[in-house]
Amino acid sequence: MSENQQNVNEEWEREVLVEKKPVMSLGNKVVKIFTSPYEVFENLMDHPKILLPLIVVCILGLISTLASMPFSQKVAENMIAIYEQYGIPTAGADTFTGVVGIVTAPLTILVGWALFSVLYWIAARIFQVKVSINQVFSVYAHTLIVQYGISIITMALNSFVFKSGVDFFSLGVILPNMDVTSTLYYFLQYFSLPMLWSLVLTGLGLSYLGKKKAFMGVLSVFLCYSAIAYGMSFMATLAFRMFVPS
Incomplete structure (x- = not known):
C-alpha cells in the first residue's frame, strides 16, 4: 500500500471514529441561544435544523405583533396626523395596517428569514x-x-408603559419628532434593541461555523443589513414626497 493511500485510509478512519454530537433538544436551544449561543452554534455544525426553530419564531412573532398592537395604533395615529398636515389622504389607514400586520405576520417572518439568509450568505462569502x-x-x-423573544418585551413596554408611539428601544428615539421627510429617521428606526442583538448573534454564528474571527461575520451581517435598511428608508421618504400634493 502506498503512503498516500495509507494516509487517506487513516484520515477516513479518524472521521468514522469521531462521533457527531447528539442533536440538542429544541427546548435547550431556545434557552441557550440566549444564555450560551456558542453551544447552539456548535451543535448546528452537525445538525443545522431549520423547521422547528422557525415554528417557534413564527409563534413568538405573532405574540410580538399582538403585543405591539396598541403601540402600532399610536404610531398610526401620529403618522396620520403628520400626513394630514401635508394634505395626504389617510382614510382607514390605521385599521388597515393593524389587521394586515396580524394576518400576515407568519408569512412576513418566513419571507424575511429566507431573503435575509440568502443575502447574509452572499455577504459572508464576500468577507471570506x-x-x-x-x-x-x-x-x-x-x-x-432571540429577536422576537426580546421584541415581545420591548413591544409590550412600548404599548402599555410608554404609550407615546415612539419606540424607546430603537435608535430612532434620537429623533423623537418623527420627521417622516428624513431618510435618517426611517434608517434609525430599523435598528432596535432586538434587531441589534439578533444581528450580532447572527454574525457571531456565521464566524463560528466559518472558522473566522468574530468581527468578520458581524461586520458582513451589519453592512448587509445597513445597506438594505438605508435603501428601504430612502424609498420610504421618496414615496412620502411623491404623495405630497403639489
Whole structure:
C-alpha cells in the first residue's frame, strides 16, 4: 500500500471514529441561544435544523405583533396626523395596517428569514466567511428566536408603559419628532434593541461555523443589513414626497 493511500485510509478512519454530537433538544436551544449561543452554534455544525426553530419564531412573532398592537395604533395615529398636515389622504389607514400586520405576520417572518439568509450568505462569502447556505438558514432561524423573544418585551413596554408611539428601544428615539421627510429617521428606526442583538448573534454564528474571527461575520451581517435598511428608508421618504400634493 502506498503512503498516500495509507494516509487517506487513516484520515477516513479518524472521521468514522469521531462521533457527531447528539442533536440538542429544541427546548435547550431556545434557552441557550440566549444564555450560551456558542453551544447552539456548535451543535448546528452537525445538525443545522431549520423547521422547528422557525415554528417557534413564527409563534413568538405573532405574540410580538399582538403585543405591539396598541403601540402600532399610536404610531398610526401620529403618522396620520403628520400626513394630514401635508394634505395626504389617510382614510382607514390605521385599521388597515393593524389587521394586515396580524394576518400576515407568519408569512412576513418566513419571507424575511429566507431573503435575509440568502443575502447574509452572499455577504459572508464576500468577507471570506465560508459557510454553507444551509448553515446560514439554520443560524438565522435560531437567532430570530432571540429577536422576537426580546421584541415581545420591548413591544409590550412600548404599548402599555410608554404609550407615546415612539419606540424607546430603537435608535430612532434620537429623533423623537418623527420627521417622516428624513431618510435618517426611517434608517434609525430599523435598528432596535432586538434587531441589534439578533444581528450580532447572527454574525457571531456565521464566524463560528466559518472558522473566522468574530468581527468578520458581524461586520458582513451589519453592512448587509445597513445597506438594505438605508435603501428601504430612502424609498420610504421618496414615496412620502411623491404623495405630497403639489
